[in-house]
Structure formats: C-alpha cells, structure tokens
Amino acid sequence: xxxxxxxxxxxxxxxxxxxxxxxxxxxxxxxxxxxxxxxxxxxxxxxxxxxxxxxxxxxxxxxxxxxxxxxxxxxxxxxxxxxxxxxxxxxxxxxxxxxxxxxxxxxxxxxxxxxxxxxxxxxxxxxxxxxxxxxxxxxxxxxxxxxxxxxxxxxxxxxxxxxxxxxxxxxxxxxxxxxxxxxxxxxxxxxxxxxxxxxxxxxxxxxxxxxxxxxxxxxxxxxxxxxxxxxxxxxxxxxxxxxxxxxxxxxxxxxxxxxxxxxxxxxxxxxxxxxxxxxxxxxxxxxxxxxxxxxxxxxxxxxxxxxxxxxxxxxxxxxxxxxxxxxxxxxxxxxxxxxxxxxxxxxxxxxxxxxxxxxxxxxxxxxxxxxxxxxxxxxxxxxxxxxxxxxxxxxxxxxxxxxxxxxxxxxxxxxxxxxxxxxxxxxxxxxxxxxxxxxxxxxxxxxxxxxxxxxxxxxxxxxxxxxxxxxxxxxxxxxxxxxxxxxxxxxxxxxxxxxxxxxx
Ligand code: AHR
Numbered sequence: 001x002x003x004x005x006x007x008x009x010x011x012x013x014x015x016x017x018x019x020x021x022x023x024x025x026x027x028x029x030x031x032x033x034x035x036x037x038x039x040x041x042x043x044x045x046x047x048x049x050x051x052x053x054x055x056x057x058x059x060x061x062x063x064x065x066x067x068x069x070x071x072x073x074x075x076x077x078x079x080x081x082x083x084x085x086x087x088x089x090x091x092x093x094x095x096x097x098x099x100x101x102x103x104x105x106x107x108x109x110x111x112x113x114x115x116x117x118x119x120x121x122x123x124x125x126x127x128x129x130x131x132x133x134x135x136x137x138x139x140x141x142x143x144x145x146x147x148x149x150x151x152x153x154x155x156x157x158x159x160x161x162x163x164x165x166x167x168x169x170x171x172x173x174x175x176x177x178x179x180x181x182x183x184x185x186x187x188x189x190x191x192x193x194x195x196x197x198x199x200x201x202x203x204x205x206x207x208x209x210x211x212x213x214x215x216x217x218x219x220x221x222x223x224x225x226x227x228x229x230x231x232x233x234x235x236x237x238x239x240x241x242x243x244x245x246x247x248x249x250x251x252x253x254x255x256x257x258x259x260x261x262x263x264x265x266x267x268x269x270x271x272x273x274x275x276x277x278x279x280x281x282x283x284x285x286x287x288x289x290x291x292x293x294x295x296x297x298x299x300x301x302x303x304x305x306x307x308x309x310x311x312x313x314x315x316x317x318x319x320x321x322x323x324x325x326x327x328x329x330x331x332x333x334x335x336x337x338x339x340x341x342x343x344x345x346x347x348x349x350x351x352x353x354x355x356x357x358x359x360x361x362x363x364x365x366x367x368x369x370x371x372x373x374x375x376x377x378x379x380x381x382x383x384x385x386x387x388x389x390x391x392x393x394x395x396x397x398x399x400x401x402x403x404x405x406x407x408x409x410x411x412x413x414x415x416x417x418x419x420x421x422x423x424x425x426x427x428x429x430x431x432x433x434x435x436x437x438x439x440x441x442x443x444x445x446x447x448x449x450x451x452x453x454x455x456x457x458x459x460x461x462x463x464x465x466x467x468x469x470x471x472x473x474x475x476x477x478x479x480x481x482x483x484x485x486x487x488x489x490x491x492x493x494x495x496x497x498x499x500x501x502x503x504x
C-alpha cells in the first residue's frame with residue numbers, strides 16, 4: 001500500500017478563511033432562474049414562485065454569497081428592465097446565450113430569494129454595452145436609504161429598506177472577444193476605474209471586483225491584469241478570475257491534476273496585483289475573487305444542437321452538465337486549492353448553482369436532486385470554516401501529459417474556534433489506497449469524530465432524479481489515533497473529510 005504523510009500545527013496558519021470562498025453563482029442563463037430557483041405553479045413553489053425544494057438544497061450548502069445576474073448575460077443587461085411591476089417588464093433578446101429574457105425575476109425578487117436561501121447578493125453591473133452612469137444608478141437604487149429619484153423608486157417598488165448589497169462586480173470577462181462590449185485592457189481599466197469611483201461615491205461601504213482574465217489560457221492573461229490594474233488599482237478591492245476544466249479525452253489522471261493549474265493561476269495573479277501595487281507605492285493590497293470555477297464540458301455538443309433547433313426560446317436547457325464521480329474529485333481538489341490560498345482568495349463562486357453547470361438539478365414540474373459535485377462543496381462549506389492550516393505533506397507522485405510530480409494525495413486542513421480540526425483529502429490514485437499518517441501532536445488529545453467518504457467504483461457514475469444517491473457520502477473507516485498520530489486509509493479515488501475533535 002502507498003503511504004502519505006501529513007504534519008499539521010496550529011502555528012502553521014495560512015490565515016482566517018473568508019466564508020465567501022464558498023459562494024456560488026446564478027446567471028440569467030438556461031434554466032438557472034426559470035425552472036431552477038423559480039417555477040410558479042410547481043407543487044413546491046412558495047407564494048413568490050420560488051421552489052422550496054431548491055431552497056432547501058441550497059441552504060444545506062450554506063452558501064454565503066451568490067453572484068448575480070451574470071456572467072456573459074450581464075454585458076447586455078439593462079438593470080432597469082428588472083424592476084417595477086412584473087407585467088410591465090420588457091422581454092429582451094439576450095445576445096450572450098441567444099435566448100429571450102422575460103425579466104419576470106428581477107432585482108427585488110432575487111434579493112428576496114437570496115434571503116430565503118440564507119445568502120447575500122454579489123451584484124454585477126454591465127460594463128459591456130453600458131457604463132459608469134448606469135452602474136452608479138443601480139447602487140443608488142439598491143443601497144441609498146431614500147430621498148433621491150432612484151432610491152425613492154425602490155421604495156415605491158416595495159422595498160422601504162435599502163438592499164445593502166456589499167459586493168459589486170465591475171462587468172464580466174471583459175477580456176473575452178465573446179463578450180458584448182469587449183474591451184482592451186486599457187479601455188476596461190479606465191471604465192472600471194470611473195465606474196468604481198462613482199459607485200463608491202454613492203455608497204462608500206461597498207467593495208468592487210475588477211475583471212481579471214476569463215481563463216489562465218487567454219492569450220492576454222498577465223498583460224491584461226497588469227494593464228487594467230494600472231488604471232483602476234486604487235478604486236477596486238478584488239480581481240476576479242475564472243477557470244473551468246474538462247476531460248474530453250477521457251484522461252482521468254490528467255484531469256485530476258488540473259487543480260495544479262488553478263494553483264499556478266492564483267499565484268500568478270497575486271504576483272501581478274502585488275507588482276502593480278509595488279509600482280504605485282500603494283499601501284493597499286488587492287485580493288482575489290475566483291468568482292467562476294467548476295468542471296464544464298459535458299453539455300457542449302448538446303448546446304450546439306439546442307441552438308440549432310430553438311434559438312431565442314426562453315429558458316432553454318443550456319449548460320446542463322451531468323456530473324460524474326471524477327468531476328466531484330476534481331471539485332474537491334479545487335476546494336483544497338482555494339483553502340490553501342485563502343490568505344489571498346477571499347471570494348470564490350462555484351459556477352453555477354442550479355441546472356446550469358450546477359451542483360443542484362431540477363426537472364420542470366418534477367424533483368430536485370444533488371449532483372456528485374454537491375457533496376465536496378457542502379463538506380468544505382460546512383466544515384471548512386475557521387483558520388486554514390498549511391499542510392506539510394509528503395505523498396508519492398505521478399506524471400501525466402501536462403504535469404510532472406502530481407501528488408496522489410491532495411489535501412487541506414482547517415481549525416475551528418472550538419478546537420475541532422478537519423482534514424480534506426483527495427486520493428488521486430486510480431489503483432491503490434493510501435495509508436495516511438498524520439502528525440497532530442500540537443493539538444493535544446484528539447479523537448476522530450467522523451470520516452466522511454465519497455467514493456464510487458465507476459468514475460463515470462452520476463446521480464439522477466431516479467437515483468439521486470448513486471454517488472453520495474458514506475461513513476469511512478475512522479483509523480487509529482496513537483500518541484497524537486493518526487493513521488487512516490484513503491481509498492483509491494476518493495474524497496475524504498476527516499473530522500477530529502478534542503477528546504474529553
Ligand atoms: O458560467 C457560464 C459562463 O462562463 C459565464 O456566463 C461567463 O462569465 C463564463 O464564460
């Protein structure tokens with residue numbers, strides 16, 4: 001049996017985890033909103049038309065923040081279309097996804113939904129087809145107490161109290177030629193700076209997120225960040241980055257190593273932020289908002305067919321990836337990567353939340369169920385709070401097409417205020433279990449409270465409405481503690497959550 005080692009120590013702290021790294025994303029895209037969170041007439045819809053079964057699944061994830069309303073959608077969106085009596089709202093062509101947007105769910109409804117789901121809204125403004133003027137107006141509408149045209153309109157529309165939206169995205173993926181209103185880095189940097197400046201004059205308590213690269217493989221990655229930050233550094237608080245991975249060649253070891261790219265991506269963007277800060281002699285440090293990340297490739301071909309058949313239809317079933325077991329393992333490693341980088345990554349959003357490349361699926365008029373990737377997100381969000389610890393680990397390694405020296409064991413660890421310790425570990429080995437020996441002497445007398453294990457013999461296994469628990473967590477072996485040393489087995493291809501608590 002292969003062996004891996006881990007040393008954890010209270011003094012090897014990465015820092016306090018910002019709970020917003022367990023955020024998610026709802027875009028007006030496909031069936032995320034219509035048929036996802038909102039389906040009036042569904043037997044489980046509440047008085048506003050929100051599906052209660054979906055809210056229950058979201059609540060179990062304890063999602064602290066949800067990015068909204070896009071995504072590519074936002075770059076052609078008029079936020080004013082989404083307020084006032086629903087029957088008066090216009091239907092618009094959405095050029096991002098070639099669908100028709102009915103605007104039946106808008107700003108007020110989404111704020112209400114997110115409160116029901118126990119979450120906060122992270123709102124994106126349109127810096128594609130629009131600019132600083134519309135951006136400052138929506139901040140005034142949402143956050144100003146009253147006595148101005150926009151804030152009084154919010155009150156007239158039924159919300160006496162301001163929404164108090166704290167986090168604002170300055171557009172979406174403006175480096176991408178597919179984006180409506182695509183800009184050069186300099187053009188974007190100027191617009192983002194002016195928009196953020198005006199938005200913060202309206203409400204100085206908000207935080208703003210500038211668009212970094214849409215992916216680490218964009219040709220402009222690096223120069224984009226440097227050039228745009230040179231223009232807007234002092235008025236922004238976070239740099240947004242996005243990354244999706246796929247396994248189209250069916251190379252599981254190579255696919256499971258992709259989190260190493262995510263790690264490098266984070267380190268490079270942090271370095272560029274600090275380089276621009278250094279050049280400007282700024283005392284301010286920018287952090288990252290990894291506000292789109294996931295596996296995305298299963299639905300690509302299907303989407304082309306949908307557009308051939310039904311372009312411009314409302315709520316087309318787009319980006320409906322059905323996730324398998326190996327996807328859940330990569331999502332687990334991506335969560336480990338976020339935890340290990342939580343000193344600089346303060347916000348992250350699994351993209352997306354319902355139906356569209358999502359952990360939660362629904363059928364119109366039918367059930368709602370958890371996809372495979374739901375589980376690692378839930379475990380990290382619920383048990384991965386507190387202080388992130390720097391794991392000092394040793395693991396056997398393997399080579400694959402894009403990486404050498406990929407550790408079979410990928411791990412992260414968190415320490416809660418009550419002294420409980422959680423170890424998250426993926427075993428990437430397709431053949432063999434790993435015997436993990438963890439030195440935990442610094443924590444005194446601990447006992448294993450629980451070992452949660454996600455494993456399936458078939459890496460392509462999925463969950464469906466009929467078989468929602470095909471890939472679901474079970475109790476794993478709790479190993480043995482001996483003088484501050486834990487010895488425990490990580491089965492071949494597995495996601496493990498080892499929860500330890502002080503032994504009383
Ligand atoms: O999440 C799906 C899409 O991916 C988003 O709209 C866009 O920002 C990204 O390209």
